[in-house]
Amino acid sequence: MSTLTKSVYPLANPKGIKNSCELCGKPAFVQCNKCKITYYCSHEHQRLDWVAIHEQVCCYVAELKTTGLPFLGSEDERQRRNADRVEKQKDLIMLTRKTGQKFLFEKRFNEAVPAALQSLKHSIEVYGTSSIELVISYLILAEASIGLDKLNQAEQYLSQAEWTVLKTEEVGNDYKAKLYTNMGLLYDAKASYQEALRNFANGIYYASEEYGTDDIRTSSAYFYMANVFLKQNRPEVTGSMYKQVVEIWQQKLEELCSAKLSRPSTTAEQKRSILGKKGTGGSTDQSLGSVDGELDIAQQAEARQVLSSIYEYWSEKEVDVDGTSLATLLLTLAYLEFYLDNTPQSVDLLARARDTLDKTDSLGFEGDELKETIEVVASQIGNTPAALRSTGSKQ
Numbered sequence: 001m002s003t004l005t006k007s008v009y010p011l012a013n014p015k016g017i018k019n020s021c022e023l024c025g026k027p028a029f030v031q032c033n034k035c036k037i038t039y040y041c042s043h044e045h046q047r048l049d050w051v052a053i054h055e056q057v058c059c060y061v062a063e064l065k066t067t068g069l070p071f072l073g074s075e076d077e078r079q080r081r082n083a084d085r086v087e088k089q090k091d092l093i094m095l096t097r098k099t100g101q102k103f104l105f106e107k108r109f110n111e112a113v114p115a116a117l118q119s120l121k122h123s124i125e126v127y128g129t130s131s132i133e134l135v136i137s138y139l140i141l142a143e144a145s146i147g148l149d150k151l152n153q154a155e156q157y158l159s160q161a162e163w164t165v166l167k168t169e170e171v172g173n174d175y176k177a178k179l180y181t182n183m184g185l186l187y188d189a190k191a192s193y194q195e196a197l198r199n200f201a202n203g204i205y206y207a208s209e210e211y212g213t214d215d216i217r218t219s220s221a222y223f224y225m226a227n228v229f230l231k232q233n234r235p236e237v238t239g240s241m242y243k244q245v246v247e248i249w250q251q252k253l254e255e256l257c258s259a260k261l262s263r264p265s266t267t268a269e270q271k272r273s274i275l276g277k278k279g280t281g282g283s284t285d286q287s288l289g290s291v292d293g294e295l296d297i298a299q300q301a302e303a304r305q306v307l308s309s310i311y312e313y314w315s316e317k318e319v320d321v322d323g324t325s326l327a328t329l330l331l332t333l334a335y336l337e338f339y340l341d342n343t344p345q346s347v348d349l350l351a352r353a354r355d356t357l358d359k360t361d362s363l364g365f366e367g368d369e370l371k372e373t374i375e376v377v378a379s380q381i382g383n384t385p386a387a388l389r390s391t392g393s394k395q
Contacts, residue, residue, distance in 0.1 A: 024041060035058045052110075053096055053100075060092055098296050100140040142158045142161065165179055179203075184224055216299065245310065255293070330356060331349075331373070
Protein backbone atom coordinates (compact mmCIF):
# COMPACT_ATOMS: atom_id res chain seq x y z
CA MET A 1 0.00 0.00 0.00
CA SER A 2 1.36 3.39 -0.93
CA THR A 3 2.56 5.95 1.60
CA LEU A 4 -0.16 8.31 0.39
CA THR A 5 -2.89 5.76 1.13
CA LYS A 6 -1.53 5.18 4.63
CA SER A 7 -1.42 8.88 5.34
CA VAL A 8 -5.04 9.49 4.35
CA TYR A 9 -6.47 6.19 5.58
CA PRO A 10 -5.55 5.71 9.26
CA LEU A 11 -7.14 2.26 9.56
CA ALA A 12 -4.79 0.90 6.89
CA ASN A 13 -1.92 0.61 9.39
CA PRO A 14 -0.23 -2.74 10.10
CA LYS A 15 -2.00 -5.13 12.47
CA GLY A 16 -1.26 -4.32 16.09
CA ILE A 17 -1.35 -0.54 15.70
CA LYS A 18 -4.67 0.55 17.18
CA ASN A 19 -6.49 3.72 18.09
CA SER A 20 -5.19 5.96 15.33
CA CYS A 21 -6.51 9.49 14.96
CA GLU A 22 -9.34 9.62 12.44
CA LEU A 23 -7.87 12.75 10.82
CA CYS A 24 -4.09 12.45 10.92
CA GLY A 25 -3.33 8.81 11.77
CA LYS A 26 -1.22 9.64 14.84
CA PRO A 27 -1.62 7.62 18.08
CA ALA A 28 -5.02 8.51 19.53
CA PHE A 29 -6.24 8.71 23.12
CA VAL A 30 -9.52 10.63 22.77
CA GLN A 31 -12.57 8.46 22.07
CA CYS A 32 -15.95 9.48 20.67
CA ASN A 33 -18.36 8.94 23.55
CA LYS A 34 -21.24 8.09 21.22
CA CYS A 35 -20.02 5.54 18.68
CA LYS A 36 -17.18 4.32 20.96
CA ILE A 37 -15.03 3.28 18.00
CA THR A 38 -13.63 6.54 16.61
CA TYR A 39 -10.45 7.96 18.12
CA TYR A 40 -8.51 11.22 17.89
CA CYS A 41 -5.07 12.46 18.87
CA SER A 42 -6.54 15.61 20.41
CA HIS A 43 -9.79 17.29 21.33
CA GLU A 44 -9.09 19.81 18.55
CA HIS A 45 -9.21 17.09 15.90
CA GLN A 46 -12.28 15.61 17.53
CA ARG A 47 -14.10 18.96 17.36
CA LEU A 48 -13.07 19.51 13.73
CA ASP A 49 -14.25 16.06 12.67
CA TRP A 50 -17.51 16.37 14.62
CA VAL A 51 -18.45 19.69 12.99
CA ALA A 52 -17.35 18.56 9.52
CA ILE A 53 -18.86 15.08 9.24
CA HIS A 54 -18.80 12.84 12.31
CA GLU A 55 -22.00 14.29 13.78
CA GLN A 56 -23.81 13.11 10.64
CA VAL A 57 -22.25 9.64 10.45
CA CYS A 58 -21.64 8.74 14.10
CA CYS A 59 -24.71 6.52 14.46
CA TYR A 60 -24.02 4.82 11.11
CA VAL A 61 -20.39 4.12 12.05
CA ALA A 62 -21.53 2.47 15.28
CA GLU A 63 -24.10 0.45 13.37
CA LEU A 64 -21.48 -0.78 10.89
CA LYS A 65 -19.45 -2.26 13.73
CA THR A 66 -22.16 -4.79 14.52
CA THR A 67 -23.20 -5.47 10.91
CA GLY A 68 -21.80 -8.55 9.20
CA LEU A 69 -20.21 -10.21 12.25
CA PRO A 70 -18.62 -13.40 10.83
CA PHE A 71 -19.35 -15.75 13.71
CA LEU A 72 -23.12 -15.31 14.01
CA GLY A 73 -25.80 -17.30 12.13
CA SER A 74 -25.67 -19.44 9.03
CA GLU A 75 -23.61 -18.78 5.92
CA ASP A 76 -26.63 -17.27 4.18
CA GLU A 77 -27.26 -14.96 7.13
CA ARG A 78 -23.61 -13.88 7.20
CA GLN A 79 -23.69 -13.13 3.47
CA ARG A 80 -26.89 -11.15 3.90
CA ARG A 81 -25.37 -9.10 6.75
CA ASN A 82 -22.19 -8.48 4.78
CA ALA A 83 -24.24 -7.33 1.78
CA ASP A 84 -26.20 -5.04 4.10
CA ARG A 85 -22.95 -3.67 5.49
CA VAL A 86 -21.65 -2.88 1.99
CA GLU A 87 -24.89 -1.04 1.14
CA LYS A 88 -24.63 1.00 4.34
CA GLN A 89 -21.03 1.89 3.48
CA LYS A 90 -22.07 2.96 -0.03
CA ASP A 91 -24.65 5.24 1.59
CA LEU A 92 -21.91 6.71 3.77
CA ILE A 93 -19.66 7.21 0.74
CA MET A 94 -22.41 9.19 -0.99
CA LEU A 95 -23.14 11.25 2.13
CA THR A 96 -19.51 12.11 2.86
CA ARG A 97 -18.75 12.92 -0.79
CA LYS A 98 -21.66 15.31 -1.16
CA THR A 99 -20.91 16.92 2.20
CA GLY A 100 -17.25 17.40 1.26
CA GLN A 101 -18.19 18.93 -2.10
CA LYS A 102 -20.70 21.20 -0.39
CA PHE A 103 -17.99 22.48 1.96
CA LEU A 104 -15.72 23.17 -1.01
CA PHE A 105 -18.27 25.48 -2.63
CA GLU A 106 -18.83 27.17 0.73
CA LYS A 107 -15.03 27.64 0.99
CA ARG A 108 -14.98 25.67 4.26
CA PHE A 109 -11.84 23.83 3.23
CA ASN A 110 -10.79 22.64 6.69
CA GLU A 111 -14.15 20.94 7.08
CA ALA A 112 -14.07 19.39 3.61
CA VAL A 113 -10.99 17.36 4.55
CA PRO A 114 -12.59 15.14 7.26
CA ALA A 115 -15.60 14.47 5.03
CA ALA A 116 -13.31 13.45 2.15
CA LEU A 117 -11.21 11.24 4.44
CA GLN A 118 -14.36 9.42 5.56
CA SER A 119 -15.38 8.98 1.93
CA LEU A 120 -11.94 7.64 1.05
CA LYS A 121 -11.87 5.24 3.99
CA HIS A 122 -15.19 3.61 3.17
CA SER A 123 -14.40 3.58 -0.56
CA ILE A 124 -11.22 1.62 0.12
CA GLU A 125 -13.09 -0.86 2.31
CA VAL A 126 -15.78 -1.43 -0.31
CA TYR A 127 -13.86 -1.15 -3.60
CA GLY A 128 -10.17 -1.68 -2.76
CA THR A 129 -7.15 0.59 -2.86
CA SER A 130 -6.89 1.08 -6.63
CA SER A 131 -10.53 1.47 -7.67
CA ILE A 132 -11.81 4.34 -9.81
CA GLU A 133 -14.34 4.92 -7.01
CA LEU A 134 -11.56 6.52 -4.94
CA VAL A 135 -10.95 9.32 -7.45
CA ILE A 136 -13.73 11.64 -6.25
CA SER A 137 -12.38 11.51 -2.68
CA TYR A 138 -8.86 12.32 -3.92
CA LEU A 139 -10.20 15.24 -5.93
CA ILE A 140 -12.09 16.67 -2.94
CA LEU A 141 -8.90 16.40 -0.86
CA ALA A 142 -6.93 18.06 -3.66
CA GLU A 143 -9.33 20.97 -4.00
CA ALA A 144 -9.44 21.46 -0.23
CA SER A 145 -5.63 21.51 -0.19
CA ILE A 146 -5.63 24.15 -2.94
CA GLY A 147 -8.05 26.23 -0.89
CA LEU A 148 -5.76 25.88 2.12
CA ASP A 149 -2.76 26.91 -0.04
CA LYS A 150 -1.12 23.49 0.40
CA LEU A 151 -0.25 23.08 -3.25
CA ASN A 152 2.33 20.30 -2.86
CA GLN A 153 -0.20 18.21 -0.99
CA ALA A 154 -2.80 18.97 -3.65
CA GLU A 155 -0.37 17.72 -6.33
CA GLN A 156 0.02 14.42 -4.48
CA TYR A 157 -3.72 13.84 -4.36
CA LEU A 158 -4.12 14.82 -8.02
CA SER A 159 -1.28 12.50 -9.01
CA GLN A 160 -3.01 9.64 -7.21
CA ALA A 161 -6.29 10.49 -8.94
CA GLU A 162 -4.60 10.80 -12.35
CA TRP A 163 -2.80 7.48 -11.94
CA THR A 164 -6.05 5.75 -11.04
CA VAL A 165 -7.87 7.26 -14.04
CA LEU A 166 -5.07 6.38 -16.48
CA LYS A 167 -4.82 2.74 -15.40
CA THR A 168 -8.58 2.15 -15.41
CA GLU A 169 -9.88 0.71 -18.67
CA GLU A 170 -12.90 2.41 -20.25
CA VAL A 171 -13.00 5.15 -17.61
CA GLY A 172 -16.00 7.44 -17.94
CA ASN A 173 -15.78 10.95 -19.33
CA ASP A 174 -17.25 12.25 -16.05
CA TYR A 175 -14.10 11.22 -14.17
CA LYS A 176 -11.87 12.77 -16.83
CA ALA A 177 -13.89 16.00 -16.68
CA LYS A 178 -13.52 16.25 -12.90
CA LEU A 179 -9.81 15.42 -13.04
CA TYR A 180 -8.96 18.05 -15.67
CA THR A 181 -11.09 20.67 -13.92
CA ASN A 182 -9.20 20.10 -10.66
CA MET A 183 -5.89 20.22 -12.51
CA GLY A 184 -7.00 23.58 -13.86
CA LEU A 185 -7.68 24.80 -10.33
CA LEU A 186 -4.16 23.78 -9.28
CA TYR A 187 -2.51 25.64 -12.17
CA ASP A 188 -4.76 28.62 -11.50
CA ALA A 189 -3.52 28.68 -7.89
CA LYS A 190 0.05 28.59 -9.23
CA ALA A 191 -0.75 31.53 -11.55
CA SER A 192 0.08 29.30 -14.55
CA TYR A 193 -2.92 30.61 -16.42
CA GLN A 194 -2.28 29.09 -19.85
CA GLU A 195 -2.00 25.62 -18.31
CA ALA A 196 -5.09 26.33 -16.25
CA LEU A 197 -7.07 27.30 -19.37
CA ARG A 198 -5.87 24.20 -21.22
CA ASN A 199 -7.02 21.92 -18.42
CA PHE A 200 -10.35 23.70 -18.03
CA ALA A 201 -10.90 23.35 -21.78
CA ASN A 202 -10.28 19.61 -21.47
CA GLY A 203 -12.69 19.51 -18.54
CA ILE A 204 -15.36 21.24 -20.64
CA TYR A 205 -14.77 18.83 -23.52
CA TYR A 206 -15.20 15.67 -21.45
CA ALA A 207 -18.12 17.10 -19.44
CA SER A 208 -19.83 18.04 -22.70
CA GLU A 209 -19.28 14.53 -24.03
CA GLU A 210 -20.84 13.08 -20.87
CA TYR A 211 -23.61 15.56 -20.05
CA GLY A 212 -23.94 18.00 -22.95
CA THR A 213 -22.75 21.58 -23.35
CA ASP A 214 -25.69 23.16 -21.49
CA ASP A 215 -25.63 21.03 -18.34
CA ILE A 216 -24.87 22.48 -14.92
CA ARG A 217 -22.12 19.85 -14.52
CA THR A 218 -20.40 21.35 -17.55
CA SER A 219 -20.88 24.93 -16.35
CA SER A 220 -18.39 24.49 -13.48
CA ALA A 221 -15.41 24.53 -15.83
CA TYR A 222 -16.93 27.46 -17.77
CA PHE A 223 -17.06 29.43 -14.51
CA TYR A 224 -13.48 28.59 -13.50
CA MET A 225 -12.21 29.43 -16.99
CA ALA A 226 -14.00 32.79 -16.84
CA ASN A 227 -12.25 33.52 -13.55
CA VAL A 228 -8.88 32.93 -15.21
CA PHE A 229 -9.74 35.31 -18.05
CA LEU A 230 -10.67 37.87 -15.40
CA LYS A 231 -7.22 37.53 -13.83
CA GLN A 232 -5.73 38.06 -17.28
CA ASN A 233 -7.67 41.33 -17.54
CA ARG A 234 -9.91 40.12 -20.36
CA PRO A 235 -13.31 41.39 -19.17
CA GLU A 236 -15.17 40.85 -22.46
CA VAL A 237 -14.39 37.12 -22.51
CA THR A 238 -15.11 36.90 -18.78
CA GLY A 239 -18.49 38.56 -19.19
CA SER A 240 -19.43 36.34 -22.12
CA MET A 241 -18.63 33.15 -20.22
CA TYR A 242 -20.40 34.37 -17.08
CA LYS A 243 -23.51 34.97 -19.19
CA GLN A 244 -23.28 31.40 -20.46
CA VAL A 245 -23.03 30.07 -16.89
CA VAL A 246 -26.05 32.14 -15.81
CA GLU A 247 -28.05 30.91 -18.81
CA ILE A 248 -27.33 27.28 -17.95
CA TRP A 249 -28.35 27.72 -14.31
CA GLN A 250 -31.41 29.77 -15.29
CA GLN A 251 -32.70 26.96 -17.48
CA LYS A 252 -32.12 24.30 -14.81
CA LEU A 253 -33.60 26.28 -11.92
CA GLU A 254 -36.59 27.40 -13.99
CA GLU A 255 -37.41 23.74 -14.65
CA LEU A 256 -37.09 22.88 -10.97
CA CYS A 257 -39.25 25.79 -9.84
CA SER A 258 -41.92 24.96 -12.42
CA ALA A 259 -42.02 21.42 -11.08
CA LYS A 260 -42.20 22.70 -7.52
CA LEU A 261 -45.12 25.01 -8.30
CA SER A 262 -47.04 22.22 -10.03
CA ARG A 263 -46.25 19.52 -7.45
CA PRO A 264 -45.59 21.37 -4.18
CA SER A 265 -46.20 18.53 -1.72
CA THR A 266 -44.19 15.93 -3.64
CA THR A 267 -41.33 18.31 -4.26
CA ALA A 268 -41.24 19.34 -0.61
CA GLU A 269 -40.81 15.70 0.41
CA GLN A 270 -38.08 15.26 -2.18
CA LYS A 271 -36.38 18.43 -0.96
CA ARG A 272 -36.31 17.11 2.61
CA SER A 273 -34.61 13.96 1.35
CA ILE A 274 -32.15 15.79 -0.86
CA LEU A 275 -31.05 17.95 2.07
CA GLY A 276 -29.75 14.77 3.68
CA LYS A 277 -32.42 13.87 6.21
CA LYS A 278 -33.05 10.17 6.68
CA GLY A 279 -36.25 8.99 5.05
CA THR A 280 -38.68 6.32 6.19
CA GLY A 281 -36.78 3.68 4.26
CA GLY A 282 -33.71 4.23 6.43
CA SER A 283 -31.31 4.72 3.54
CA THR A 284 -29.19 7.79 2.89
CA ASP A 285 -28.43 6.71 -0.67
CA GLN A 286 -31.74 7.88 -2.10
CA SER A 287 -31.65 10.98 0.08
CA LEU A 288 -28.43 12.25 -1.42
CA GLY A 289 -28.82 11.30 -5.05
CA SER A 290 -30.58 13.44 -7.58
CA VAL A 291 -34.34 12.76 -7.48
CA ASP A 292 -36.01 13.49 -10.81
CA GLY A 293 -33.25 15.95 -11.67
CA GLU A 294 -33.31 17.70 -8.29
CA LEU A 295 -30.16 19.37 -6.98
CA ASP A 296 -28.17 17.54 -4.33
CA ILE A 297 -26.64 19.42 -1.39
CA ALA A 298 -23.36 20.02 -3.23
CA GLN A 299 -25.10 21.40 -6.33
CA GLN A 300 -27.22 23.70 -4.18
CA ALA A 301 -24.05 25.10 -2.61
CA GLU A 302 -22.44 25.42 -6.05
CA ALA A 303 -25.41 27.35 -7.45
CA ARG A 304 -25.35 29.81 -4.56
CA GLN A 305 -21.58 30.33 -4.72
CA VAL A 306 -21.32 30.67 -8.51
CA LEU A 307 -24.32 32.94 -9.03
CA SER A 308 -23.48 35.12 -6.02
CA SER A 309 -19.89 35.52 -7.22
CA ILE A 310 -21.04 36.65 -10.66
CA TYR A 311 -23.54 39.07 -9.13
CA GLU A 312 -20.86 40.54 -6.86
CA TYR A 313 -18.62 41.11 -9.89
CA TRP A 314 -21.35 42.57 -12.08
CA SER A 315 -22.49 44.89 -9.27
CA GLU A 316 -19.16 46.69 -9.23
CA LYS A 317 -19.39 50.22 -10.62
CA GLU A 318 -16.51 49.82 -13.06
CA VAL A 319 -17.97 46.68 -14.66
CA ASP A 320 -19.93 47.35 -17.83
CA VAL A 321 -22.88 44.95 -17.88
CA ASP A 322 -26.20 45.48 -19.64
CA GLY A 323 -29.42 45.66 -17.63
CA THR A 324 -30.90 42.60 -19.32
CA SER A 325 -28.01 40.37 -18.26
CA LEU A 326 -28.10 41.67 -14.69
CA ALA A 327 -31.88 41.20 -14.50
CA THR A 328 -31.51 37.65 -15.86
CA LEU A 329 -29.02 36.89 -13.10
CA LEU A 330 -31.38 38.32 -10.45
CA LEU A 331 -34.20 36.20 -11.87
CA THR A 332 -31.98 33.11 -11.69
CA LEU A 333 -31.09 33.89 -8.07
CA ALA A 334 -34.82 34.29 -7.39
CA TYR A 335 -35.43 30.83 -8.82
CA LEU A 336 -32.70 29.44 -6.56
CA GLU A 337 -34.08 31.04 -3.40
CA PHE A 338 -37.59 29.83 -4.18
CA TYR A 339 -36.28 26.33 -4.82
CA LEU A 340 -34.49 26.42 -1.44
CA ASP A 341 -37.75 27.52 0.27
CA ASN A 342 -36.58 31.10 0.83
CA THR A 343 -39.69 32.60 -0.75
CA PRO A 344 -39.50 36.14 0.73
CA GLN A 345 -35.92 36.47 -0.53
CA SER A 346 -37.06 35.23 -3.92
CA VAL A 347 -39.80 37.86 -4.09
CA ASP A 348 -37.28 40.57 -3.20
CA LEU A 349 -34.89 39.44 -5.94
CA LEU A 350 -37.72 39.52 -8.49
CA ALA A 351 -38.52 43.09 -7.47
CA ARG A 352 -34.86 44.05 -7.94
CA ALA A 353 -34.83 42.40 -11.36
CA ARG A 354 -37.91 44.42 -12.34
CA ASP A 355 -36.31 47.65 -11.09
CA THR A 356 -33.14 46.89 -13.05
CA LEU A 357 -35.13 46.61 -16.28
CA ASP A 358 -37.12 49.75 -15.48
CA LYS A 359 -33.84 51.69 -15.22
CA THR A 360 -32.55 50.31 -18.54
CA ASP A 361 -32.94 52.81 -21.39
CA SER A 362 -33.45 50.44 -24.30
CA LEU A 363 -34.63 46.92 -23.54
CA GLY A 364 -35.27 45.55 -26.99
CA PHE A 365 -37.27 42.40 -27.68
CA GLU A 366 -35.19 40.26 -25.30
CA GLY A 367 -35.60 42.72 -22.45
CA ASP A 368 -39.36 43.05 -22.99
CA GLU A 369 -39.73 39.29 -23.01
CA LEU A 370 -37.67 39.01 -19.82
CA LYS A 371 -39.80 41.65 -18.12
CA GLU A 372 -42.93 39.71 -18.97
CA THR A 373 -41.37 36.53 -17.59
CA ILE A 374 -40.48 38.27 -14.32
CA GLU A 375 -44.06 39.50 -13.93
CA VAL A 376 -45.45 36.00 -14.48
CA VAL A 377 -42.98 34.40 -12.07
CA ALA A 378 -43.58 37.10 -9.44
CA SER A 379 -47.32 36.48 -9.69
CA GLN A 380 -46.91 32.71 -9.28
CA ILE A 381 -44.41 32.85 -6.44
CA GLY A 382 -46.23 35.73 -4.75
CA ASN A 383 -49.36 33.59 -4.48
CA THR A 384 -47.66 30.65 -2.78
CA PRO A 385 -48.52 30.02 0.91
CA ALA A 386 -45.03 31.02 2.08
CA ALA A 387 -45.20 34.36 0.27
CA LEU A 388 -48.69 35.10 1.56
CA ARG A 389 -47.64 34.32 5.13
CA SER A 390 -44.65 36.66 4.73
CA THR A 391 -46.89 39.44 3.43
CA GLY A 392 -49.35 38.92 6.27
CA SER A 393 -46.61 39.11 8.89
CA LYS A 394 -45.38 42.43 7.49
CA GLN A 395 -48.86 43.84 7.70
